[in-house]
Each structure stands twice: as C-alpha cells, then as structure tokens.
Amino acid sequence: MSDKQERIIFDVAYQPQVRTDMDTRRIMINVMIALLPAFGVSIWQFGWKPILLVIASMASAVFWEWLYRKLMKKPSSIGDCSAALTGMLLAMTLPASAPWWLPVIGSFFAIVVVKQLYGGIGKNFLNPALAARAFLIASYSLKMTSWSVPNSLAAQVDGVTMATPMTYLYGGQTMPVYLSMKNMFFGMMPGCIGEISALALLIGAAYLMIRKIITWRIPVSFIGTVCLLNLIFGHSGYTNFEWMMYNLLSGALILGAFFMATDYSTTPVTPGGHILFGIGCGIVTVLIRYFGSYPEGVSYAILIMNLCAWAMDKAFRRYQFGVSKEDIAAMKAAKKEAAGK
Amino acid sequence: MIRSFRGGVHPDYMKAPQIPVNVVAPPPQVIIPMIQHIGAPAKPIVKVGDYVTMGQKIGDNEVPMFSPVHASVSGKVVAVEQRPHPLGEMVMSVVIENDFQDTPCTDLQPLNEFELKDPDAILQRIRDAGIVGMGGAMFPTGFKIVGGYGKVDKLVINGAECEPYLNGDHLTMLTFPEQLLKGIELLRIASRLDKAYYGIEVNKQDAIDVLMSHDPAKYGIEIVREKVKYPQGAEKMQIKAVTGREVKPGALPSGVGCNVCSTRTAYAVYQACYEGKPCIERIVTVSGSAMNQTANALTRVGTPLGYLAEQCGGFAKTPRKIVLGGPMMGICATSLEAPTIKGTAGVLFFTEEEDKNVDDPTCIRCGKCISVCPMHLEPVFMYMYYQKRDFEKMAQYHITDCFECGSCSYNCPARMPLTHAFKTAKIMFQERAAAEKAKLAAKEAAK
Numbered sequence A: 001m002s003d004k005q006e007r008i009i010f011d012v013a014y015q016p017q018v019r020t021d022m023d024t025r026r027i028m029i030n031v032m033i034a035l036l037p038a039f040g041v042s043i044w045q046f047g048w049k050p051i052l053l054v055i056a057s058m059a060s061a062v063f064w065e066w067l068y069r070k071l072m073k074k075p076s077s078i079g080d081c082s083a084a085l086t087g088m089l090l091a092m093t094l095p096a097s098a099p100w101w102l103p104v105i106g107s108f109f110a111i112v113v114v115k116q117l118y119g120g121i122g123k124n125f126l127n128p129a130l131a132a133r134a135f136l137i138a139s140y141s142l143k144m145t146s147w148s149v150p151n152s153l154a155a156q157v158d159g160v161t162m163a164t165p166m167t168y169l170y171g172g173q174t175m176p177v178y179l180s181m182k183n184m185f186f187g188m189m190p191g192c193i194g195e196i197s198a199l200a201l202l203i204g205a206a207y208l209m210i211r212k213i214i215t216w217r218i219p220v221s222f223i224g225t226v227c228l229l230n231l232i233f234g235h236s237g238y239t240n241f242e243w244m245m246y247n248l249l250s251g252a253l254i255l256g257a258f259f260m261a262t263d264y265s266t267t268p269v270t271p272g273g274h275i276l277f278g279i280g281c282g283i284v285t286v287l288i289r290y291f292g293s294y295p296e297g298v299s300y301a302i303l304i305m306n307l308c309a310w311a312m313d314k315a316f317r318r319y320q321f322g323v324s325k326e327d328i329a330a331m332k333a334a335k336k337e338a339a340g341k
Numbered sequence B: 001m002i003r004s005f006r007g008g009v010h011p012d013y014m015k016a017p018q019i020p021v022n023v024v025a026p027p028p029q030v031i032i033p034m035i036q037h038i039g040a041p042a043k044p045i046v047k048v049g050d051y052v053t054m055g056q057k058i059g060d061n062e063v064p065m066f067s068p069v070h071a072s073v074s075g076k077v078v079a080v081e082q083r084p085h086p087l088g089e090m091v092m093s094v095v096i097e098n099d100f101q102d103t104p105c106t107d108l109q110p111l112n113e114f115e116l117k118d119p120d121a122i123l124q125r126i127r128d129a130g131i132v133g134m135g136g137a138m139f140p141t142g143f144k145i146v147g148g149y150g151k152v153d154k155l156v157i158n159g160a161e162c163e164p165y166l167n168g169d170h171l172t173m174l175t176f177p178e179q180l181l182k183g184i185e186l187l188r189i190a191s192r193l194d195k196a197y198y199g200i201e202v203n204k205q206d207a208i209d210v211l212m213s214h215d216p217a218k219y220g221i222e223i224v225r226e227k228v229k230y231p232q233g234a235e236k237m238q239i240k241a242v243t244g245r246e247v248k249p250g251a252l253p254s255g256v257g258c259n260v261c262s263t264r265t266a267y268a269v270y271q272a273c274y275e276g277k278p279c280i281e282r283i284v285t286v287s288g289s290a291m292n293q294t295a296n297a298l299t300r301v302g303t304p305l306g307y308l309a310e311q312c313g314g315f316a317k318t319p320r321k322i323v324l325g326g327p328m329m330g331i332c333a334t335s336l337e338a339p340t341i342k343g344t345a346g347v348l349f350f351t352e353e354e355d356k357n358v359d360d361p362t363c364i365r366c367g368k369c370i371s372v373c374p375m376h377l378e379p380v381f382m383y384m385y386y387q388k389r390d391f392e393k394m395a396q397y398h399i400t401d402c403f404e405c406g407s408c409s410y411n412c413p414a415r416m417p418l419t420h421a422f423k424t425a426k427i428m429f430q431e432r433a434a435a436e437k438a439k440l441a442a443k444e445a446a447k
Helices: A024-046 A049-071 A082-092 A101-118 A128-139 A165-170 A181-186 A198-210 A217-233 A240-249 A253-260 A271-291 A298-306 A309-315 A325-340 B119-128 B141-148 B168-175 B177-190 B202-213 B235-243 B263-274 B305-311 B368-372 B379-388 B391-396 B407-411 B418-446
Strands: B021-023 B029-033 B057-060 B075-084 B090-098 B154-159 B196-201 B221-226 B258-262 B281-287 B295-300 B321-324 B331-333 B346-350
Touching: A024 A049, A024 A082, A024 A198, A024 A253, A049 A082, A049 A101, A082 A101, A082 A128, A082 A253, A101 A128, A128 A298, A165 A240, A165 A271, A181 A198, A181 A240, A198 A253, A217 A240, A217 A253, A217 A271, A240 A253, A253 A271, A253 A298, A271 A298, A271 A309, B029 B075, B119 B141, B119 B177, B119 B263, B141 B177, B141 B258, B154 B177, B154 B235, B154 B263, B168 B177, B168 B202, B168 B263, B168 B281, B177 B196, B177 B202, B177 B221, B177 B263, B196 B202, B196 B235, B202 B221, B221 B235, B235 B258, B258 B263, B263 B281, B281 B305, B295 B305, B305 B346, B368 B379, B368 B407, B379 B391, B379 B418, B391 B418, B407 B418
Parallel strands: B021 B295, B154 B196, B154 B258, B196 B221, B281 B346
Antiparallel strands: B029 B090, B075 B090, B281 B295, B321 B331, B321 B346
16 A cells, blocks of 8 residues: 555644634624624715725725835735724724825824734734724814714704714703604714614624624623713713613714724733723723713723733633632632731 | 533534444554553564464553553564554554454453453453553553542543544444443443443434433433533543532542543443453544545554555545544644554544644734633633743643643634643643752752
8 A cells, every 4th residue: 555655744733633714814804794784874874975984994004004014024914804904993983074084094003003013913902993093083183073964864953063962961961852862773863983873883793792703791891880880870961861871872882892892902811801891991981971071981991991901811810620619718818828927 | 401611612513423334344464553551551472473363462561550452453463663653753563464364362251240240350351451541542441440449439431522523432322322331331330339420412412312212220320411512521521511520720530539431431341341352443433624535434453544544435635634533632643654543533634624724823812712711721821921931920820731622722713823832831841840850869869
C-alpha cells in the first residue's frame, strides 16, 4: 500500500480541529443586519437622507481603516468588516439633517484616533462610534442638534426642524400630543436616524440575541436601572409610570443599550462585569439626564463606563469548577485570619 | 429530567449512526505498539520468527499501573522494533504478518457462573485482558477500580459520546444492548457497588429506548438522560450531570466518590469475561471531508491508518490532516503507517475545508470563551498572561485547571489558538516544577 501512495506531509494543527462558523467578520455582518430594521424606519421617516449618510459614513470608515493600515505598513484589516460596522453605527447616531461630510470627519476620528492608534480591533477602550459622536457634538454642535421633522409628523409640525422628546421632558415643557408613546414606539418622532423606532431596534436586538452575538446582561441591566430610577424619582407634571416610559422610549436608550453598550472591545468580558457595567451605565445616564446641562445622557454614560471596563473584569473573578461554597468561606476565613495577625 | 453542566458548546455533530458497522478485513500486517495505556510501557515477550495466536499476550510488565498488550491476528512476528506511534514519536512495536487463520488463543477462557459474581475474578480478568479506558484516555481500568476501593460510592458509565463524528458508543448500545448492560454489571460488581449510573445524551433516544427495554434495573443500572452539549462526556462534566458533585480542582474523580468508565470499556469487559476475548478490536468511525464516505468500522487493534482508509472507501481528496479521536480533543497523527490503538474511537481525514485558522488572529474581547468554559475559567485573560509568560498571573487564573476540551477555541470568532496555548502553558508549568525540584535536590546534595 505504501508503494502506491506518494508521501503526504500532514499538518499537525493544534486542537480543536473544527471551529464554529461564527467568526469576527460574520459577527460584524450580523450586527449590521440587525441594524437594518432601524435603518428602514429612518428611510420611511426621513427619506433619502439617511441612505446618503450611511453610505458616506461606512465608505469613509472603511477608507480610513484601509489608508491607515496601508501607510503604517500593517496587514489590511478591512476584511473583518468592523470598520464598516463602526461607520454604520456612527451614521445611526447622526440627525437626518447632517451634511454628508460630517460622518466622513467623524469616521476619521472613530477609526484612526480612537481605534487604530490604540492598535486596532479589540484594543480600543472607547466605543469608536460614540467617541466620534462626542467629538462631532463638541465641534459641530449646531449641525448635530438640528432635528428634521419626520414624515409622519409633517402635518402637525410647522417648520423643518423640531425639538426632541428629551428637550420637552427636561426643559420643563409639556409633551406635545403628537409625541405620544405609541408614535414614539413605532418611530414617528424626531431624533438621530437610528434611534427613532423602539420596535425596529428591538427586532434587531432579538436577532442578535438569537444568534448569540449579545447576551441579555448589559442591555437588561442598563435599561432596567434607568427604568427603576425613573420610576422611583419621577418628575413633576408626569405620573411616575409615564415618566419612565418616556425616558425609556427616547434619548436613544434602546439603541445605546443593545448596540453600543454591547460592543465587545470596550465592555467587560465576564458575566458579573456585564451586569455591573449595565447598572453603571444606567446610573450615569439618569444622573446626566437629571442634572446635566445636556439632556441626552446615554452616549456619555457608555463612554464613561467604557473607561471602567477593565476594573470591572477584575472585580468579578469567577471561582473555577469544583470550588464549593464551603471552600470559598474557608478561603475567606483564612485570609481574614492572616490579615488579623 | 435532562441533566447537564454549565458552559459548553454545540458543535456541528456530523454523526452517522444510521451507517451499519462494517467489519474491516484484518490487514496483511498489524503493528502493535507497546504503549497503549497510561503508565509504564509494556515489554515485548515475543521474538522475531515466533508464531502467535489471536489474543495471545505479546507485551507484559510487572509494575502495578500497567496493562498488557495482545496480538490482534494470528501469524508470524516479523519485526520487534521502533515504529511510528499514532500519537507521535517512535515506539517499540511488534509487527505480525497475518496468516488469515485467526487461530484463537486459549489462554483466556470465559469465566464460569461463580466467577462472574466474584469481584476479584472479574478484576483479574479486566487486567489480564488488557482493558483500558477506551474513551481515549487509556487509563488502565483495573487500576482505576482498585484505586476507587473505599472511596468510590458511585460508578458512572459515560455514554455521552459528545465528540462530533464518533458513533462507536451509539452503535454498541443499539447492536449489543444486553451485552453492554452485562458489561456494566461486571464493572459494578468489580467495583463492589450496588448501583451504576449510565449517562447518555438525549440525541441517542433510540439507544436509550433499546436499553430500557432490556430492564437495566435488573443489572443494577440507572440510565440518566443528559443534555446534548460538548463536553458532556468529559469525566468531570459527566459526574456533575449524573451525581451533582463537582470534582475539586486538581483532584481525582475518586475524591468525590466517583469512577467513570466509557461505554466501549464496559463492552470490552463483557467480551473479556463472557467470551474470554482480550481487548483487540473496537468500532472506529472513519470520516472527514477527505473521505469518499463515512464508515463505522469494526477494526483490529494495530491496523495501519492508510489501510483502514482504503478499506473504508478510500480518499476523495488528498487529506491534509489525520485526526485520531474526535475533532475537539483528538490529536493529529503524522503518518498513514501508524496503527490504530485501543483508545482510537475515530480516525478523521480532513482537508483544508475544516481548517479555519487565520494567520494573524486578534482577540476582539467578546468574552465568548468565558461563557463556554466548562471549568468556569477565563481563557481571554489566561491567554493574555500566557503571551506575557507571566507565570504568577497564569497560576492565579488557574490555567492548570484547564483540561483542554477545546470549547473556547471552538467558539472563538477571532480564531485565537487558546487551547493550544493552555496546553503549552501546562507543559511549561510542569517543566518549571521539575526544574524547581532538581534545584532543591542539588541544594540538598550540596549540603
């Protein structure tokens, strides 16, 4: 038998010999797919402008990533689609009235400054899309806060721009009738292009959870904390439940909780860390909304908690398999005794 | 109730239990390595030119942690020399030219009625028949049972067969249910226990039904249904699912009063005691993208891998990789001339199709490795400290508790070589410990 066969050199690859199909690239593409319902709603409400913004943002993000890696003589990394996703997420946080060059500048900041300068995918400690949004708000505050009137409300609202629900809620004004909870749930409200429809975002989030790309821990603890605190503290002029629902449906909370706060690189990796991160995001969001000069707290809350992610991972060390409760108690007792001496 | 453990992955199972067992014609030459168990290697007790019968003992040793080796065909010994071992390296092997007579050896006779109830007789037979953990670990079964005396109160039989591709256990359950139950009964008697627990994943419902129809309670066996999840068949996970007990880090299963034996081991015990047949053949699943077809082949120990592939339908494409065992924990063989051994549950011939490694893997900190680790470790940090060679931190993150199931690597979207790194790190820890010991010894000597 050995005479007939030519000698083959066999690989000695390390175990396991099989691997899941869900690689980095596929995860990124899946998140983009999950954003499509929200993108669709924005086209329904704002016409062709969101399309232009998303294309400009994604194309420029990929371009910056390619250019940086090329100039630095590093292997190209646009194939993992993470730059495209960053571009899409950034576009989702812009108002529909934004000019096309705004995301181009924003994606430069996101990709080159926030991500690549720290070593590329997995090494950045701030969410690139949100950091770019913060940068754009600081630099072009007027362009970032003029909210187009959505198509469904064009009959009720005069002019081309209008205030967001957050402005009404925290500006002490009463909520106009056309900003009902139902309208806000389906996406008939002003806001950045990705945030307006809670329903579309929840469909996308459900998709991500079914594909096991995100877990419930960060979004649920985040949203839960925001809801709980709003329910407890409330606001004059609203019943506590109404207040909570308005806070839940506006201010990009759902977009932030499911798509931004679940970014892999910039959030903790341990299950305990996830919960702590979500609760922290919720508390900071509520604090900014109540006491900050700027009503939209979600993006800053996430950025602030991003900076704490590393410490949170260290705070929640798991005990390995086989360590029982008694063992942990014994370990703690021994430690105490050692400290006492 | 379906039981399980926390963590784990769901790989593509690729199983084909519907393919009936085909008997592979014994090869013209068998190569029988003297290392087919954990412990001291056997010493060949035959010379070139000797005539051996099928089942004759050809490798022996006197140490306690040991298992003898038997001829799997009858014929003439043509060589006693170093040959490639399937798990790498060259190993002393006995090469037998097959005379195709299969003249049986009469050394081992079926046990009589009384001996079948006597723990000592069964134990002696388990040792004489060279039975080892046939799930792949190849731990001498007799040694395991004796080690459990006084400590073990639960005998667990592993019927999870959680590795993808492999069908041997499933087919054994379907084809020889009564023999299998008798084999488990013998293991139970040898362990001096009243009850054995048989953990089977529920994807083998047909096998569970067949076994139930043979009244396992009569043999003192309780069947436990388990969730389909890898690595359900790992010793510690099996114990957790069946008894709810958790083996302490660094301890043996007997520390929580459990011993685990595989399905195929139980069947081998049946054959040894009721038929007087030593451990010389087993079902090997031959599959993979390089093969024309999948086969569940009843194969003699010592069959060269190339011959086995030829007999099972031949290659469709040139294989790039030979995997012995399942794809998750299996080890690569480097030669088609290497033989199958007692622990070979599967031989998989893979092409590039299965190879998903990338050149420059970058961790994206998704934390998926943490959620799947059945030992509740944190592979992402273990790998980070491994890259820095920070041994103190690695120990703090319990890297030595990793049993290399491969779940983290399997699930890693960035294709990080996690399991491989931990395996290397564990070897480095062993080397460091050895060096430390040597240093101490040198110091003692200097005094």
